[in-house]
Amino acid sequence: MPIIAGDVKQVTFDHDEKDSFNLQPKSGADSTFSKGGFKSDDDDANITSGGNRIDKMTRIPWMFEIEVGADDITLDQIQEATQNPVEGTLTVTYMSGMVRVGRGKPVGDVVHNTQQGTMTVKFQGGGTFDQ
Numbered sequence: 001m002p003i004i005a006g007d008v009k010q011v012t013f014d015h016d017e018k019d020s021f022n023l024q025p026k027s028g029a030d031s032t033f034s035k036g037g038f039k040s041d042d043d044d045a046n047i048t049s050g051g052n053r054i055d056k057m058t059r060i061p062w063m064f065e066i067e068v069g070a071d072d073i074t075l076d077q078i079q080e081a082t083q084n085p086v087e088g089t090l091t092v093t094y095m096s097g098m099v100r101v102g103r104g105k106p107v108g109d110v111v112h113n114t115q116q117g118t119m120t121v122k123f124q125g126g127g128t129f130d131q
Contacts, residue, residue, distance in 0.1 A: 036062030
């Protein structure tokens with residue numbers, strides 16, 4: 001079975017208190033995600049004097065980051081969601097047909113590139129970013 005890669009088709013954020021909104025992913029732009037859950041630390045010191053590996057596991061949030069087309073309305077929607085402590089549901093639809101869903105919110109700096117008409121948006125949440 002081939003690996004299907006390509007653009008993100010749709011990004012929807014359904015907020016529990018504010019209006020929901022759709023983001024317009026930029027064509028050809030990278031998008032990255034981490035499913036979240038648990039990870040094992042990558043540390044050469046995680047070993048005992050007897051040669052047994054120490055598996056130090058840490059819970060991490062899920063994460064999704066993408067560059068989107070942006071105007072002042074998009075900027076305001078992201079800014080409001082970032083400043084609100086209540087999370088919402090992020091739904092991402094990929095070109096392959098895969099859909100990932102997670103509970104969380106936008107995080108980090110909200111920066112609008114007015115020359116390019118874009119912004120990079122990062123979402124994080126607890127639990128996992130599941131299909």
